[in-house]
Amino acid sequence: MNFQHKHILGIEHLSAEELTFILDTADSFKEINTRDIKKVPTLRGKTIVNLFFEASTRTRTSFEVAGKRLSADTINISASGSSVVKGETLEDTAKNIEAMHPDIIVMRHNASGACRYLAERLDCSVVNAGDGMHEHPSQALLDAFTIRQHKGKIAGLTVAIVGDITHSRVVRSNIYCLSRLGAKVRLAGPGTMLPPGIEKLGCEVHRNLEDAIRDADVVMMLRIQRERQGAPLIPSVREYSRYFGLNEDKLKLAKKDAIVMHPGPINRGVELSTAVADGPQNVILDQVENGVAVRMALLYLVAGGEQLQND
Amino acid sequence: MKLLIKSGRVVDPVNKIDEKLDVLIVDGKIAELASNIDAGDAEVINAAGLIVTPGLIDMHVHLRDPGLEYKEDIVSGTRAAAAGGVTSVVCMPNTSPVNDNLAITRYITSKAKEEGSANVFPVGCITKGLKGEVLAEMGELKEGGCVGFSDDGLPVKDGEMMRRALEYANTFDAPIISHAEDLTLVAGGCMNEGPVSTELGLKGIPWAAEDAMTARDIMLAELTGAHLHVAHVSTRGSVELVRQAKTRGVRVTCEATPHHFMLTDEAVRNYDTNFKMNPPLRSADDVAAVRAGLADGTIDAIATDHAPHHIDEKNVEFAIAMNGVVGLETLLPLTLQLVGEKVLTLEQAIALVTCRPAGVLGLERGTLSVGAVADIALVNPNKEWTVDAQQLQSKSKNTSFDGQKMKGYAVRTLLAGQTVFER
Numbered sequence: 001m002n003f004q005h006k007h008i009l010g011i012e013h014l015s016a017e018e019l020t021f022i023l024d025t026a027d028s029f030k031e032i033n034t035r036d037i038k039k040v041p042t043l044r045g046k047t048i049v050n051l052f053f054e055a056s057t058r059t060r061t062s063f064e065v066a067g068k069r070l071s072a073d074t075i076n077i078s079a080s081g082s083s084v085v086k087g088e089t090l091e092d093t094a095k096n097i098e099a100m101h102p103d104i105i106v107m108r109h110n111a112s113g114a115c116r117y118l119a120e121r122l123d124c125s126v127v128n129a130g131d132g133m134h135e136h137p138s139q140a141l142l143d144a145f146t147i148r149q150h151k152g153k154i155a156g157l158t159v160a161i162v163g164d165i166t167h168s169r170v171v172r173s174n175i176y177c178l179s180r181l182g183a184k185v186r187l188a189g190p191g192t193m194l195p196p197g198i199e200k201l202g203c204e205v206h207r208n209l210e211d212a213i214r215d216a217d218v219v220m221m222l223r224i225q226r227e228r229q230g231a232p233l234i235p236s237v238r239e240y241s242r243y244f245g246l247n248e249d250k251l252k253l254a255k256k257d258a259i260v261m262h263p264g265p266i267n268r269g270v271e272l273s274t275a276v277a278d279g280p281q282n283v284i285l286d287q288v289e290n291g292v293a294v295r296m297a298l299l300y301l302v303a304g305g306e307q308l309q310n311d
Numbered sequence: 312m313k314l315l316i317k318s319g320r321v322v323d324p325v326n327k328i329d330e331k332l333d334v335l336i337v338d339g340k341i342a343e344l345a346s347n348i349d350a351g352d353a354e355v356i357n358a359a360g361l362i363v364t365p366g367l368i369d370m371h372v373h374l375r376d377p378g379l380e381y382k383e384d385i386v387s388g389t390r391a392a393a394a395g396g397v398t399s400v401v402c403m404p405n406t407s408p409v410n411d412n413l414a415i416t417r418y419i420t421s422k423a424k425e426e427g428s429a430n431v432f433p434v435g436c437i438t439k440g441l442k443g444e445v446l447a448e449m450g451e452l453k454e455g456g457c458v459g460f461s462d463d464g465l466p467v468k469d470g471e472m473m474r475r476a477l478e479y480a481n482t483f484d485a486p487i488i489s490h491a492e493d494l495t496l497v498a499g500g501c502m503n504e505g506p507v508s509t510e511l512g513l514k515g516i517p518w519a520a521e522d523a524m525t526a527r528d529i530m531l532a533e534l535t536g537a538h539l540h541v542a543h544v545s546t547r548g549s550v551e552l553v554r555q556a557k558t559r560g561v562r563v564t565c566e567a568t569p570h571h572f573m574l575t576d577e578a579v580r581n582y583d584t585n586f587k588m589n590p591p592l593r594s595a596d597d598v599a600a601v602r603a604g605l606a607d608g609t610i611d612a613i614a615t616d617h618a619p620h621h622i623d624e625k626n627v628e629f630a631i632a633m634n635g636v637v638g639l640e641t642l643l644p645l646t647l648q649l650v651g652e653k654v655l656t657l658e659q660a661i662a663l664v665t666c667r668p669a670g671v672l673g674l675e676r677g678t679l680s681v682g683a684v685a686d687i688a689l690v691n692p693n694k695e696w697t698v699d700a701q702q703l704q705s706k707s708k709n710t711s712f713d714g715q716k717m718k719g720y721a722v723r724t725l726l727a728g729q730t731v732f733e734r
Contacts, residue, residue: 197506
């Protein structure tokens with residue numbers, strides 16, 4: 001397959017065939033991460049800038065490790081606060097970085113649409129590492145990769161995603177990705193965290209956790225941001241946990257061999273009981289591990305993919 | 312000074328005129344309408360194939376002068392108006408400083424008179440500093456030329472303040488123009504709330520934010536007997552609330568903008584900030600309701616909410632971009648498009664941009680009656696053209712219609728008989 005995308009701005013723009021191709025490419029990279037010498041020369045001479053406008057440990061490190069294992073030069077820039085606070089516009093910041101000729105900018109930004117904005121204005125490739133409440137494509141791909149690893153397939157599975165759907169970019173990307181690959185996606189969360197029209201993206205919406213996870217193959221719990229407590233969204237973390245937290249009893253509603261996922265960082269005792277978080281069904285650290293392989297695949301493909309090997 | 316406009320199709324809704332007539336202008340006023348006027352030494356304009364209408368009135372414009380001249384000023388804004396066939400603009404008070412005192416009102420009116428290409432009728436603040444705390448001196452402002460009062464851009468949050476504003480403005484026979492929005496429901500939203508905002512991950516503004524405040528203000532107009540004008544209605548609910556209130560005899564009028572009857576929130580899909588405005592572009596159902604409100608007379612005026620912004624204020628992430636788009640130069644073709652789409656008759660369409668807004672604000676404009684000031688637009692209704700933002704007369708280029716095909720424009724605009732624009 002000839003992968004044609006210069007940018008990875010969201011799953012929305014990727015077909016089922018392309019998604020599968022990315023996962024297959026990630027499969028071929030996964031083994032590198034377990035070698036003694038964890039490095040291949042594939043992207044030698046390429047420069048990748050990780051431009052992060054929001055705090056991130058997992059995603060930024062994962063992209064950095066992915067770039068380094070492909071022998072690219074990776075540079076991390078943490079721009080605290082929005083561009084406005086800094087007094088420089090996003091376009092100016094990005095143009096200054098571009099003047100140093102990076103090949104790929106991996107960006108996380110608090111504004112939905114920010115990665116698209118950048119892609120429209122720069123010549124280099126842009127990879128979305130999370131834009132506002134919009135998309136987080138590499139997370140969805142590593143989730144799909146992990147599901148495929150454990151279940152052998154994605155088509156035909158039932159995946160329940162529970163939590164703050166409204167504010168989650170992970171959810172939007174996952175709905176596109178999983179539904180395109182043939183899974184049935186169910187969502188659940190309190191009414192204050194279910195945005196209007198979300199079902200149009202290709203999923204079912206449930207009012208309670210139990211209906212969503214019943215007989216599910218995969219249960220994905222989302223982080224509840226403690227700072228939302230007391231805002232009009234939820235009365236307390238305590239009550240949230242009671243109705244939308246996952247514990248061992250509730251997990252019994254899912255299929256016996258269901259896996260439990262979480263994009264991290266987890267709040268123990270809130271959306272996940274510690275017993276579940278550490279239990280035999282959890283695959284949370286597999287997700288993190290697979291994230292590196294998936295991001296290696298993304299960087300490799302936007303950098304030119306197969307053409308690189310022919311050079 | 313005599314000017315004879317020959318052989319045009321004269322459309323003057325006030326006088327129920329729609330026929331081929333000559334119009335004779337003497338000393339800046341309409342002197343005669345008849346077929347085949349022979350005016351001897353008058354300068355003659357051949358208007359064959361053109362529509363001759365009263366100059367358009369745009370009752371919702373931000374001229375940005377004083378203080379924000381980097382976006383627009385009275386000279387550029389009225390030049391944009393003239394280019395759009397608009398001879399009267401009603402300008403909102405959220406300038407810097409705001410128009411809450413006589414000195415600012417006089418600055419605006421005198422600069423417009425000396426340097427402008429259109430009549431400028433200022434709207435004064437409802438409250439001093441647009442702060443919602445103390446009433447502005449409406450009596451004096453009205454004497455100075457203000458034709459209504461609004462805290463446009465900001466709703467008057469406090470219910471009692473709005474009640475007293477309506478009562479007080481009524482003393483001076485001036486309407487209160489309401490920017491109807493419950494900010495506690497807007498809660499940081501930046502586009503219409505619905506499937507599109509969900510998909511884009513942008514915080515939505517629900518229709519209820521507009522409807523709730525429109526309902527409150529209508530109740531207060533009913534309570535006080537004062538004249539409420541609801542600015543830029545954009546939802547099915549607010550159109551319906553106005554319709555019902557009119558049936559009950561409440562003194563309420565309202566306006567709608569071209570972008571709210573031409574575009575839906577689908578236009579936001581590519582995060583283009585030239586589709587970010589307040590109220591936001593709504594759903595197809597809301598657009599249909601606004602169009603129905605225009606057709607059945609519920610909506611009294613088409614007004615642009617012309618809101619110039621500098622490129623630097625728009626060339627940013629969607630959530631932090633300024634609200635608003637320019638509109639003066641596309642008002643006429645977009646209004647005529649409703650005639651082409653059989654939503655309105657030509658007479659209805661012209662009335663919505665001439666005599667009806669004049670009626671809302673009590674302006675002695677918007678008609679070609681004998682004796683009236685000769686503010687006139689000569690319109691080629693069939694001319695097809697393409698909007699080029701960079702060619703707009705306005706200082707700012709933030710149009711939603713860049714690159715779009717339009718049909719119809721003003722070929723010549725007369726202000727009190729003087730040509731202020733000619734193509």
